[in-house]
Amino acid sequence: MGFIPGSETIKISSKRQVVMPFVFRERLIISKSNQLRVTRNENGQLMLERFPSSLDWKELIAGMPVERVDIDSEGRYDPKKSPSFDEWMHEE
Template sequence: MMEKKRAQKVFNVKLSTKGQIVIPAEIRKMINISGGNTLQVTLDETNAIKIQKKPTALDWSNLIAGIPNEVVTFNENGTVNTSKSPNFAKWMSEDE
């Protein structure tokens, strides 16, 4: 399944003397975070900083909620057997 990409937005924030930043309300609403949530901060080889929400158990549960729960049977040529695994086949073709 392909995820739709959002248009990139740039926000300017100030670093406090204690090294803190405020994440703009628009971003907090978009990714559903609030006080007490855990965030992951990554520094890449170009010194770019990436901050993202650390997935919660509920996030993972919601992510897998739509995945069909059935035994997936494959044909001899490696394709999904749509008659024996109809839900999985339907799920795999949703974005086509």
């Protein structure tokens, strides 16, 4: 197997822990408190996925509108009574 551009060699510690290269930790914004999901695809390759951190969720929630939204039993709301929510719902 040849060297793939953008890939790095990783080390396994004496405790058999994987040491991720700094360049990937930096690109993925990974710190010691983050969690990663490891999956193996059908080709036997390992895939890493970073779970959102509490800071990620705080930033997401900070962008949500804060207003009362009355939703009826059909899942509808009045956009005139909840204009910020309506605008947020239609962002791309």
